[in-house]
Amino acid sequence: MLTTLRRLALLAGFLLLLLLPGLFVSAHAEALNVEIVGAGANQIPVAIAPLASEPLLPESVTAVINADLARSGLFRLIDASAISPRPAELAQLNIAEWRGQGADAMLIGRVNAAANGKWEIQVRLVDLAGNRQLLGQSFVVEPRQLRATAHRIADLIFERLTGIPGVFGTRIAYITRLGKRFELMVADADGYNPRAVFTSTEPIISPRWSPDGGRIAYVSFERKKPVVVVQTLNTGDRRVVADFKGSNSAPAWSPDGQRLAVVLTRDGSSQIHLMPVAGGEPQRLMKTTPANDTEPAFSPDGRLLYFTSDRGGGPQIYRMPVAGGNAERLTFEGDYNVSPRPSPDGKSIVFVQRYAGRFRIVTQDLGNRQVLPVTDGPVDESPSYAPNGQLVLFSRMQGGRGELAAASVDGRVRQRLTLPSGDAREPAWGPAGQ
Amino acid sequence: MKPIHANLLLAAAVMLALAGCASKKPAAGDGAAIEERGASSGSATDGKSSGAGKDDVVSRSLGDDGDGSGDVAGAPSARQIFFDLDQYTVKPEYQGVVQATADFLKSKPKVRVIIQGNTDERGSREYNLSLGQKRAEAVRKALGVLGIGEDRIESVSFGEEKPMSECHDESCWAKNRRADIVYQAR
Structure with a gap:
């Protein structure tokens, strides 16, 4: 059984996937302030590595994924922002190092320029304890779809690690x-x-x-x-x-x-x-x-x-x-x-x-x-x-x-x-x- | 990051584009498989069944500033009936208001009235709408007893949405548990 899933069982009540870092009331209005009461005592430790070639994108996909998962209250985000070189394949990932950092699962991937101004976003979710890929997907999207694609990836990670569909994209x-x-x-x-x-x-x-x-x-x-x-x-x-x-x-x-x-x-x-x-x-x-x-x-x-x-x-x-x-x-x-x-x-x-x-x-x-x-x-x-x-x-x-x-x-x-x-x-x- | 207005349609569009993939199983096992996921520009903009592919359009109601009262010359000035907490019967002290309303309606066959029921703010908005309706109905029935036909009265409810007085204690709540009589010339 996966470490992540086992830990998850401890968390069964702590589902707070939402939301709302700043709920803007209208296009020009002020943000809502968010106050979180309570948190999961046992959060799943996850590292989200910046994607190879991600700086080419007009906006960061992994920043949105990080924010979604963090807000859920269910995950502890392990900082992988300085990882170098950025691994895009399982073989390129130093699993022992990231297990040593306390991560149970890690997202890696790469960005490729695709035809007609689109971007290909490739992501892989790795079970570090099991040394295997939990999820591997590629999305070919227009630049304006990047944020929604990030929510989609966060939903997939959430579902893969908790067994419950995410609601980041709703x-x-x-x-x-x-x-x-x-x-x-x-x-x-x-x-x-x-x-x-x-x-x-x-x-x-x-x-x-x-x-x-x-x-x-x-x-x-x-x-x-x-x-x-x-x-x-x-x-x-x-x-x-x-x-x-x-x-x-x-x-x-x-x-x-x-x-x-x-x-x-x-x-x-x-x-x-x-x-x-x-x-x-x-x-x-x-x-x-x-x-x-x-x-x-x-x-x-x-x-x-x-x-x-x-x-x-x-x-x-x-x-x-x-x-x-x-x-x-x-x-x-x-x-x-x-x-x-x-x-x-x-x-x-x-x-x-x-x-x-x-x-x-x-x-x-x-x-x-x-x-x-x-x-x-x-x-x-x-x-x-x-x-x-x-x-x-x-x-x-x-x-x-x-x-x-x-x-x-x-x-x-x-x-x-x-x-x-x-x-x-x-x-x-x-x-x-x- | 600054929210960008145009993102809504894009975000919604890609959700639509990706929605069809939701039920597919991701590549499993130890292999390094990557599933190809296309988000064609066509599906990103046609927006059909999800309705989210295009920008949401803002509709606007300009409303109607008049409340319709005072439009009918000579109508009685007493037009409010107050109710006790959790009560939906017209108290005897308001029988005079009901009688004056009925008398006026009898003298002006072309005038009709709308009875607007109201509640205080406590509880469910929809349930309060049904309670405001009970108050309006009570007044309608009282007028009916005095011979005013249903075709001349419409009882509606504003629930807790149109408080006369806005604060959060009994002094306001008592004013908001009421029915208003609004005259309309046909």
Whole structure:
């Protein structure tokens, strides 16, 4: 068994792959400050050697890989910046020297100029204890793709050493508010490339990524009432898909990207409806209940809907088959449980629980029904899982302002991200493989 | 390193270009194999299903500065109904506001009203939207009892999004647990 993998087993809880060295609020705005609480006690020691001929590149690939891995909290980066000559093949690597430096694994490689102004990036991940190559890949990319390629390589390293897919190459969406200006933001998971994709003088809430990452559904108050909008990111095209009498809110995508669950009040109370994303007549999910049902979320297999309902008095979390049937109550602890989101493997949900007057993020195992805290509040909201299920992104109130934060699912490692002004809220983690 | 705006499309494009490779197994074992990975310029820019291949376009809503109130001459000035914590029934002290609203609507058949329900800031935004709707519905039903038809009333919710007063204690919260009556000339 690999040393690295063995060590990894000790770390099972310490997954903090994200993120956000400086989450810029808009193209011109100030960076968020990042504060990391907790860290893996047993980090995997890894050395990232600068690639042979890397100085030819307009920007360093290994610097981005280093930063991604370091931020994850899972790795201890052994400085290999001065290595000379730079090894590109296993045979050129002095394994004993780097084992002596304490590294378990090492990335080496080279850069070659390719045709048409492209670059070939060759990387090899070496298991120093086993004296063998764990990973060998070549990417032929345009100069503008270098940063994303670096995230891709960091994801491969992460997966190879931990057995869990990385999320360095994903994106997040969130809402910022500064005075009367609301913005729907999209940023890379490392906080770079933040972009306002919709700006409004009216509130925006509940952004939800389409399963392919190409569209975002959200609730906008631009018509003096909440309506559901679907926006295509690469064209900016916006379509109001639900503007029925009353309020329209809480969009959720079916996993096949064909349908939306939305909450409409045209019958009086808040009711979950299903409708084609392309538009069409919404079908009410439950005919009989006069209670308020909201915050629908599809299970990953598309068969179930998780939702919040006050049918039992206070808000609790339920689920029911999308095809119809009985609703099953899932939460019994406390009198306020809201905002359920299923994990990518469908085995757990994350939600907000009011506990001793504090709003905290908790998970519930859908098998044994055990509830475990991820955070301790006091005002934490809007949890969503990373695509690999190892982290939860959420918002919290601090000094009267909203900020974003991420925590490992076991709550042991946390990052908080503070804006110099204004506030950030309603985060949603985008899908993998965008 | 300075974030570069244009990187988004490039980063997204290469993710798209590479996404198809994600499920492939990397070269394994002791060999020094290198897998060839092409990121063609075509797949880097067509952006289709991922929608991330091109620059994201910013949309902008200019909104509507008026809130619609005060547009109808002679409409009653009392237009707010406040609610107790976790309560969604119109208290007797506001029956006069409801009655005046109904009387005015009866005298002006072309006027309609929007009832906007609101909550304080505590808890889930979406759940609060449903609670604001309950408050707006309570007012709509009270008007219905006085003979105002559903075709003249729309009850909507702003949830916690439009606080009258912004601070983080009960003095504000009490002001934000309310329904506003907004008159509209047809």
